[in-house]
Structure formats: structure tokens, C-alpha cells
Amino acid sequence: MSAVGKLEKAGDRVGSHMEQVVSEAQVQPEHAETTTGLDHRKLLIWVFIASETIFFASLMATYLVFRGKTPPQDGLAHLDLNVASINTFILLASSLTMVLALQSIESGKKGRLIGLLILTALLGALFLGGQALEYNELITNGVSIDTNLFGATFFTLTGFHGAHVAIGILWIIMLIIRALRGGISQHNHLAVELGGLYWHFVDLVWVVLFTIIYLI
Amino acid sequence: MEQEQSFQRSTADPHHDPGDFVAEEKRIQQAKPNYVGVFVALAILTAIEISITLIFPSEEGAGATIGRVPLLLFLTVAKALLVILYYMHLKFDSRLYSYFFGAGVLAFGLPFVISMIFLMSPPQLASQRHEGGAPGEQRPTPNPNAGPPVTLKLQGFEFEFDPGALAANSGQVVRIELQNTGSVEHNFVMPSEPVATLPEPWVTNNGTVIAKAPVASVGKGGFTAPAPGDYAFYCNVPGHALAGMHGIISIK
Numbered sequence: 443m444s445a446v447g448k449l450e451k452a453g454d455r456v457g458s459h460m461e462q463v464v465s466e467a468q469v470q471p472e473h474a475e476t477t478t479g480l481d482h483r484k485l486l487i488w489v490f491i492a493s494e495t496i497f498f499a500s501l502m503a504t505y506l507v508f509r510g511k512t513p514p515q516d517g518l519a520h521l522d523l524n525v526a527s528i529n530t531f532i533l534l535a536s537s538l539t540m541v542l543a544l545q546s547i548e549s550g551k552k553g554r555l556i557g558l559l560i561l562t563a564l565l566g567a568l569f570l571g572g573q574a575l576e577y578n579e580l581i582t583n584g585v586s587i588d589t590n591l592f593g594a595t596f597f598t599l600t601g602f603h604g605a606h607v608a609i610g611i612l613w614i615i616m617l618i619i620r621a622l623r624g625g626i627s628q629h630n631h632l633a634v635e636l637g638g639l640y641w642h643f644v645d646l647v648w649v650v651l652f653t654i655i656y657l658i
Numbered sequence: 659m660e661q662e663q664s665f666q667r668s669t670a671d672p673h674h675d676p677g678d679f680v681a682e683e684k685r686i687q688q689a690k691p692n693y694v695g696v697f698v699a700l701a702i703l704t705a706i707e708i709s710i711t712l713i714f715p716s717e718e719g720a721g722a723t724i725g726r727v728p729l730l731l732f733l734t735v736a737k738a739l740l741v742i743l744y745y746m747h748l749k750f751d752s753r754l755y756s757y758f759f760g761a762g763v764l765a766f767g768l769p770f771v772i773s774m775i776f777l778m779s780p781p782q783l784a785s786q787r788h789e790g791g792a793p794g795e796q797r798p799t800p801n802p803n804a805g806p807p808v809t810l811k812l813q814g815f816e817f818e819f820d821p822g823a824l825a826a827n828s829g830q831v832v833r834i835e836l837q838n839t840g841s842v843e844h845n846f847v848m849p850s851e852p853v854a855t856l857p858e859p860w861v862t863n864n865g866t867v868i869a870k871a872p873v874a875s876v877g878k879g880g881f882t883a884p885a886p887g888d889y890a891f892y893c894n895v896p897g898h899a900l901a902g903m904h905g906i907i908s909i910k
């Protein structure tokens with residue numbers, strides 16, 4: 443649809459929706475000016491995710507290569523599968539609430555969107571709490587980032603993932619603020635979709651991390 | 659009117675719709691993915707993964723490990739696909755996004771597969787390998803004057819060994835007990851050539867790790883003393899030997 447078409451359509455809702463139209467025009471000024479037929483911002487997120495994939499792949503490969511070089515009692519044995527499993531379910535649940543949040547705004551339910559976003563952020567915070575427990579357990583057993591190869595690779599890998607979760611929580615908080623201020627509506631919710639893509643990617647990384655660290 | 663038009667276009671050519679975001683939304687809403695169902699599937703797959711790990715513990719046992727790792731990886735890929743296709747709705751989106759992501763995954767696959775090769779044949783710990791000795795390994799002919807096995811105790815800290823001079827007889831079984839009294843990991847590495855040939859073996863890190871001692875612990879290992887001569891020993895944690903963490907063991 444062209445920008446003109448978009449404006450025409452918006453024109454149908456002139457009146458009480460005038461304010462919304464203005465804010466849409468501000469948020470999405472170059473809606474259809476694209477050579478790929480895709481929104482630049484969404485394409486950018488996907489390219490970013492692709493590069494993040496490579497980033498985490500190299501950290502995972504490093505972890506795996508050095509995995510057998512530290513005796514289990516100096517590292518792996520202090521990991522708790524229970525904590526990691528609960529964390530896995532927490533993060534999977536947060537992906538569900540995130541995708542339901544997007545679905546809510548697609549059908550115009552803004553209150554539901556905000557509620558689900560808050561739930562997602564809380565689940566993310568819970569995950570970080572579980573990770574803090576795990577780090578505490580390792581450090582009290584004398585395994586930290588400078589102890590041995592396991593410590594160095596494990597803390598680098600899971601630390602970067604945890605940082606991504608933390609950034610995701612901030613992102614969601616910004617979405618909540620924006621939604622409360624009226625910057626997100628049924629026909630202008632790309633921001634939720636982009637935040638969601640990032641959040642699901644962070645979940646995706648954990649799906650792989652969980653297997654290679656705790657299961658194999 | 660307008661909406662219906664775009665809807666018709668989207669059904670005619672779902673993947674090459676130029677910039678029609680409304681049509682895209684319609685497509686996703688039309689497909690009505692069962693997100694809760696996807697979550698249940700993810701949870702069940704995770705439960706299966708965890709039970710596999712609990713039933714077949716990760717001890718490097720022969721048969722169990724072989725089938726276990728590919729199965730776990732398969733389940734993980736299945737979970738990843740569920741997240742990508744439904745939660746990240748790549749299944750319903752323009753193919754161009756998939757191409758970008760696919761390129762990333764391809765670049766991901768390469769290092770991952772390489773590291774899996776390492777994983778499938780877990781390298782034995784250097785200290786175990788040395789203590790046990792490979793079955794066909796050539797050993798120096800036992801020296802009748804070697805004497806009984808001897809245990810050499812020493813301390814390692816930043817950046818020194820104490821004592822820095824050790825002695826043993828050629829052919830004697832030597833046990834090393836390295837107590838780490840420092841604040842980072844240290845180890846005991848010995849080259850196979852005497853110090854006359856390799857005055858600073860740590861420059862090329864040419865040596866076998868005999869014992870490694872994490873912080874506040876004792877690293878144990880052993881070897882059979884080689885042909886007579888003065889041999890260097892050192893810590894191969896990067897920088898340590900250069901900072902002075904080396905010594906001499908004289909073999910008579």
C-alpha cells in the first residue's frame with residue numbers, strides 16, 4: 443500500500459482519531475519508501491538477529507571446544523539441572539506471553555497488551571534471578587570467570603546471554619511506557635513486533651544453551 | 659473496499675506483496691497460529707530432553723552417549739524451529755527475512771559442527787592421560803638404580819615454584835603434588851627434551867601437562883623420569899612462565 447493510500451485510509455477515521463493519525467505519521471514517516479517491499483526497521487532487526495546468531499555461535503563453539511579440558515568437579519558438577527530447567531520453562535513462558543501481547547494489539551486490545559508485556563518483563567526478571575542463584579552456587583564453590591577454562595567459557599557465554607535478557611527487559615519496559623503514552627495502536631504496533639522478535643531470539647539462544655551446557 | 663483489495667492481492671501472491679503491511683498482518687491473523695499449543699509442544703519437548711539426560715547420565719559411557727547427543731540435538735533443533743516459525747512468525751512472513759536469517763544460521767552451522775566434532779571425542783584430561791599411560795606407549799627401560807617411586811611436593815603461586823629445583827633418578831616413577839597457594843590456576847608442565855636443547859620450552863609451550871592445580875587445591879600427576887639431564891618445568895598458563903614460574907628438575 444502506498445503512503446497516499448495509507449493516508450486516505452487514515453482519512454476515513456478523521457475526527458476523534460485525528461490525534462492518532464498525526465502520531466502515526468510521525469512514527470512511520472517513510473512507510474512505503476522501500477525497494478525491497480519490506481519495512482526497513484523489520485529487515486534491520488532480522489539482519490541484527492542474524493549477526494547475533496554468529497556472535498553466540500562462536501561463544502558456544504568456544505565453550506564446547508574447551509568443555510572436556512576441565513575436570514567436572516572443578517566446574518560442571520556445580521551446575522544445578524533443576525534451576526536450569528525451571529529457568530527454561532520460565533523463558534519459554536515469557537515467549538508465549540510476548541507473542542500473545544502482539545496478538546492482543548493486532549486485535550486492538552491495548553489493556554491486554556500492557557498486561558502481557560508486564561508479565562513478560564517479570565518472567566525475564568525471574569530468569570535473571572535463577573541465573574544469579576546459579577552464579578552464586580558456582581562462585582561459593584570456587585568457580586569463577588578466571589578460575590579455569592570451564593569458568594572462563596561458561597561465564598562468558600551465559601553472561602552475554604543474561605545481558606541480552608536484561609536488555610530485553612529494558613526494551614519491554616520502554617514498550618510499556620510507549621503503549622501507556624498512546625504511541626502504540628492496532629494499526630501502529632511495529633515496535634511491539636520488533637521487540638518481540640528480539641525477545642524470541644534471546645529465548646532461542648537459551649534453548650540451544652540449555653542443551654549444550656546442561657543436557658549433553 | 660481498500661482492505662478487501664489488499665486481502666485479495668495477498669492471497670494471490672503471498673510472498674511478493676510489495677510493502678503491504680496490512681496484508682501481512684491479515685495473513686498472520688488468517689493463519690491463526692495456536693500459540694498456546696506451540697508453548698505446550700515446546701514444554702513437552704523440553705521435558706523429553708530433561709528425562710533423556712536423567713535416564714542416561716552424561717558419563718562418557720560407550721553406547722548411551724552415542725545415541726543420546728544426536729537425539730538431544732534433534733529435539734533442540736525441533737524446539738528452535740517452533741520458536742522461529744511460529745513465535746517469530748517466519749512461516750507467515752516474507753521470504754526475504756528467512757534468507758537473511760538463513761545466512762546467519764549457515765554461518766552459525768560451520769563453527770557449531772566443528773565444535774561438535776570435538777565434543778563427540780572428548781579430549782582426555784592431560785593428567786589422566788599421562789598417569790594412566792597409553793597401552794602401546796613406549797616407556798624408558800627401567801633403570802635398576804632408579805629406586806622406589808618418589809613423591810615430589812611443591813608449591814605454586816604468582817609467579818614462582820617453591821622449591822624451584824627438583825631431583826630424581828632416570829627411570830624412577832615420579833609423582834608430582836603441586837599445591838596452589840596463589841590466587842589463580844597454576845600447573846606443572848614438563849618438556850621431553852633436556853634444558854640444553856630447550857632452554858626456554860615455555861616460549862613454544864612444548865611440554866606435557868603433568869598436573870594442574872586450581873586455586874586452593876593440590877594438583878596431582880606423575881611421570882617416569884626420562885634420560886639423565888637437567889629438564890625445565892614450568893607453568894603454561896599464559897604469561898606465568900615468562901614472569902618466572904619455572905624451575906629445573908635434574909635427572910641423574
Ligand SMILES: [Cu+2]
Nearest residue numbers: 844893895898
Ligand atoms: Cu601459573
